[in-house]
Amino acid sequence: MSWVRTEMALAQAAPASVRGPVAWVRKNLVGTVGDTIMTILGIAIVAWILPQVINWAFINAVWTGPDRTVCATVAQGGIQPDGWTGACWAFVNAKFGQFMFGTYPIEERWRPILVAILFVVLLVPMLIPRVPRKGLNAILLFLMLPIVSFFLLIGGVFGLPHVETSRWGGLLVTLSLSFVGIAVSLPLGTVLALGRRSKMPIVKTLCVVFIETVRGIPLITVLFFVSVMLPLFLPAGVTFDKFLRALIGVSLFAAAYMAEVVRGGLQAIPKGQYEGADSLGLGYWQKMGLIVLPQALKLVIPGIVNTFIGMFKDTSLVLIISMFDLLGVVKQNFSDANWATPQTARSGLVFAAFVFWLFCFGMSRYSMYTERRLDTGHKR
Amino acid sequence: MASQEVLREESSRASFINDPKVRSLFFQTLVVIVLFGSVWWIVQNVIDNLQRLHIASGFGFLKGRAGFDISDTPIAYTSDSTYGRAIVVGLINTIIVAVAGIITATIIGFVIGIGRLSHNWLIQKICTVYVEVFRNIPPLLVIFFWYSGVLAVLPAPRDSYHLPFGSFLNQRGFYFPRPVWGEGSWLIFVALLVGIAMAWFVARTARQRQMATGQQFPVLWTSVALIVGLPLLAYVLSGFPLSFDLPKQSTFNLTGGFQVKPEFLSLYLALSCYTAAFIAEIVRAGIRGVSKGQTEAAAALGLRSGSILRLVVVPQAMRIVIPPLTSQYLNLTKNSSLAIAIGYPDLTATAGTVLNQTGQAVEGVLIMMIAYLILSLVTSAVMNVVNARMALVER
Numbered sequence: 001m002s003w004v005r006t007e008m009a010l011a012q013a014a015p016a017s018v019r020g021p022v023a024w025v026r027k028n029l030v031g032t033v034g035d036t037i038m039t040i041l042g043i044a045i046v047a048w049i050l051p052q053v054i055n056w057a058f059i060n061a062v063w064t065g066p067d068r069t070v071c072a073t074v075a076q077g078g079i080q081p082d083g084w085t086g087a088c089w090a091f092v093n094a095k096f097g098q099f100m101f102g103t104y105p106i107e108e109r110w111r112p113i114l115v116a117i118l119f120v121v122l123l124v125p126m127l128i129p130r131v132p133r134k135g136l137n138a139i140l141l142f143l144m145l146p147i148v149s150f151f152l153l154i155g156g157v158f159g160l161p162h163v164e165t166s167r168w169g170g171l172l173v174t175l176s177l178s179f180v181g182i183a184v185s186l187p188l189g190t191v192l193a194l195g196r197r198s199k200m201p202i203v204k205t206l207c208v209v210f211i212e213t214v215r216g217i218p219l220i221t222v223l224f225f226v227s228v229m230l231p232l233f234l235p236a237g238v239t240f241d242k243f244l245r246a247l248i249g250v251s252l253f254a255a256a257y258m259a260e261v262v263r264g265g266l267q268a269i270p271k272g273q274y275e276g277a278d279s280l281g282l283g284y285w286q287k288m289g290l291i292v293l294p295q296a297l298k299l300v301i302p303g304i305v306n307t308f309i310g311m312f313k314d315t316s317l318v319l320i321i322s323m324f325d326l327l328g329v330v331k332q333n334f335s336d337a338n339w340a341t342p343q344t345a346r347s348g349l350v351f352a353a354f355v356f357w358l359f360c361f362g363m364s365r366y367s368m369y370t371e372r373r374l375d376t377g378h379k380r
Numbered sequence: 381m382a383s384q385e386v387l388r389e390e391s392s393r394a395s396f397i398n399d400p401k402v403r404s405l406f407f408q409t410l411v412v413i414v415l416f417g418s419v420w421w422i423v424q425n426v427i428d429n430l431q432r433l434h435i436a437s438g439f440g441f442l443k444g445r446a447g448f449d450i451s452d453t454p455i456a457y458t459s460d461s462t463y464g465r466a467i468v469v470g471l472i473n474t475i476i477v478a479v480a481g482i483i484t485a486t487i488i489g490f491v492i493g494i495g496r497l498s499h500n501w502l503i504q505k506i507c508t509v510y511v512e513v514f515r516n517i518p519p520l521l522v523i524f525f526w527y528s529g530v531l532a533v534l535p536a537p538r539d540s541y542h543l544p545f546g547s548f549l550n551q552r553g554f555y556f557p558r559p560v561w562g563e564g565s566w567l568i569f570v571a572l573l574v575g576i577a578m579a580w581f582v583a584r585t586a587r588q589r590q591m592a593t594g595q596q597f598p599v600l601w602t603s604v605a606l607i608v609g610l611p612l613l614a615y616v617l618s619g620f621p622l623s624f625d626l627p628k629q630s631t632f633n634l635t636g637g638f639q640v641k642p643e644f645l646s647l648y649l650a651l652s653c654y655t656a657a658f659i660a661e662i663v664r665a666g667i668r669g670v671s672k673g674q675t676e677a678a679a680a681l682g683l684r685s686g687s688i689l690r691l692v693v694v695p696q697a698m699r700i701v702i703p704p705l706t707s708q709y710l711n712l713t714k715n716s717s718l719a720i721a722i723g724y725p726d727l728t729a730t731a732g733t734v735l736n737q738t739g740q741a742v743e744g745v746l747i748m749m750i751a752y753l754i755l756s757l758v759t760s761a762v763m764n765v766v767n768a769r770m771a772l773v774e775r
Binding site: 231 | 404407408411412415422425426428429430432498499500501502503506512513515516517518519520521524525528529530532533710714715717718720721728732735741742744745748749752753756757
């Protein structure tokens with residue numbers, strides 16, 4: 001006779017070979033001989049680098065101090081024992097104000113701080129999808145804020161003392177250059193991309209020549225161009241602010257790259273969308289503005305953010321036309337005799353790298369988040 | 381009938397303004413007028429300004445005496461040479477650092493990119509950290525880091541680090557033995573060329589034989605034997621003509637050998653590390669772009685994992701990888717202009733010096749732009765040829 005089981009067999013835990021930390025290690029670290037060798041190699045690399053980094057950046061680091069002596073060994077005229085290496089965060093600490101604002105007058109530094117607060121207050125709700133009134137927010141952020149910031153930072157009105165742009169520096173320059181660059185390059189790049197796909201031969205040729213030329217040359221050459229050639233292009237006596245020249249250079253450069261990104265999006269929109277818009281009787285700008293561009297831009301968000309990140313990093317090049325952005329100020333301070341030690345350069349650069357990294361990494365993560373959110377599931 | 385005629389007439393009359401052709405003609409005429417107007421205005425201003433500054437336009441200044449020294453000169457150059465030659469020196473330096481950087485960045489990038497796809501958790505994480513660190517900091521900062529943060533704090537020549545093969549590392553750069561080609565060493569180069577030619581011939585014949593008969597031939601080992609063995613044989617036969625000029629340590633400096641200056645070294649290392657992070661991402665995307673079915677089908681055919689990678693995955697991945705790889709190569713070439721920040725005499729640096737000395741801003745910037753455009757075009761052309769060979773051959 002057959003035997004029929006009446007109660008359920010008790011569920012048993014999975015065997016130890018497929019779950020738990022041991023199985024995880026076996027699967028992910030020592031699966032095969034090759035794997036094991038790689039793991040040992042990896043552990044060797046980590047064990048070699050990580051303690052050195054931690055030692056340098058935290059354990060041996062000097063956090064506060066009045067001048068170079070705290071960061072130099074006895075042989076170098078300081079107080080540290082011979083053979084000491086550690087980060088000189090005291091240098092960063094002492095120069096923090098300069099790294100942020102350059103030589104912006106100390107009693108006026110509330111102005112950039114106020115701008116920064118306004119920027120954060122307007123940007124955060126812009127970035128959170130659930131917060132309503134995006135249109136108003138965008139107008140405030142991209143139209144009002146630049147105007148208000150302009151008067152606040154430059155001054156000369158409402159009893160605010162005038163501050164020359166040559167006194168701006170540090171993160172202030174980096175952020176304002178990139179913000180304006182972003183705000184200008186996206187619309188300009190979109191127009192260039194539309195021009196490149198236009199059926200009008202002259203407009204098309206102009207756009208192609210501009211885009212390909214700018215993309216073919218380094219940003220430094222573009223900056224040279226605007227800093228050396230622009231004064232020649234203008235009538236005698238008309239001069240441009242150096243900051244404005246850098247702004248023009250960076251924006252034009254980014255616009256050419258942006259144009260290619262947007263063009264990729266435009267090409268990805270099926271012809272049916274264009275024809276559908278035509279058959280509804282929409283004009284060119286209606287067709288583009290209401291049907292094509294919203295879809296195209298959404299497709300290329302990662303590319304757009306990548307261009308932003310690239311531009312943010314590229315603003316560091318204004319150092320070459322002797323403007324002092326964050327990296328420029330940090331480098332300028334290496335030559336400060338009060339702080340010159342073998343550790344100064346490394347510490348300053350690591351700090352600058354960390355600031356740049358925070359911004360760029362933040363942007364790239366936000367773009368990934370947006371990409372997931374806007375994914376309408378039409379992708380294969 | 382009559383009403384239709386009227387309608388058509390009316391519609392054709394009304395469509396005059398809305399006719400796309402008319403509109404496009406009008407718009408383009410407007411663009412041309414504005415363009416020529418502004419160009420004319422700019423040219424007038426430039427002429428005025430140049431006259432005011434007493435600068436003669438034209439490229440005649442290239443024949444003038446440069447009067448400044450260049451630290452790295454791959455071709456003969458002194459301060460008595462012409463401006464033109466100074467710019468050529470800069471161009472060659474740019475090409476040297478770009479080619480060296482492209483090779484190293486490709487190697488590091490492929491290793492890291494494949495590492496990010498590894499099943500090994502630790503390797504994967506290490507590679508991810510590398511990519512995320514280098515992708516998100518400016519290349520200029522990486523250059524400064526190598527230059528001021530690493531190479532400048534190396535010991536003085538007296539306490540140089542001794543490295544294998546008689547090379548040294550100190551704050552003046554990296555020194556390694558310089559090969560000195562003695563008499564009869566031309567035979568080695570001839571042997572190398574013959575070896576390469578024979579290896580190519582063997583590979584072709586082997587492929588044809590495999591196509592015809594299915595029999596395989598160990599092409600790789602034969603080629604290695606030919607390319608390495610023949611020059612070695614020539615070296616022995618011609619009586620060991622190759623010797624090395626070793627760097628020697630004296631009290632304050634190193635003499636002899638070949639010196640790689642810290643400027644070049646930091647630019648080269650920085651460009652390689654920075655671009656490698658991007659290449660790694662491209663390689664990763666390329667390999668992931670090959671669908672799993674391809675690997676499984678290859679495995680079902682009985683190919684070994686090495687053959688799957690070589691014959692099925694890599695050829696398809698390369699198709700995805702090459703176009704963005706090209707643009708990374710172009711970026712690296714353009715980023716080499718950052719050399720100016722640490723004083724490596726590349727094209728931008730020398731042309732910039734010439735521009736400052738002569739005041740020939742228009743010509744100087746033009747030369748820079750054209751040189752970089754040509755470099756970009758050449759790189760694109762080479763990569764397009766590679767791409768065409770890799771591309772899917774469809775019926």
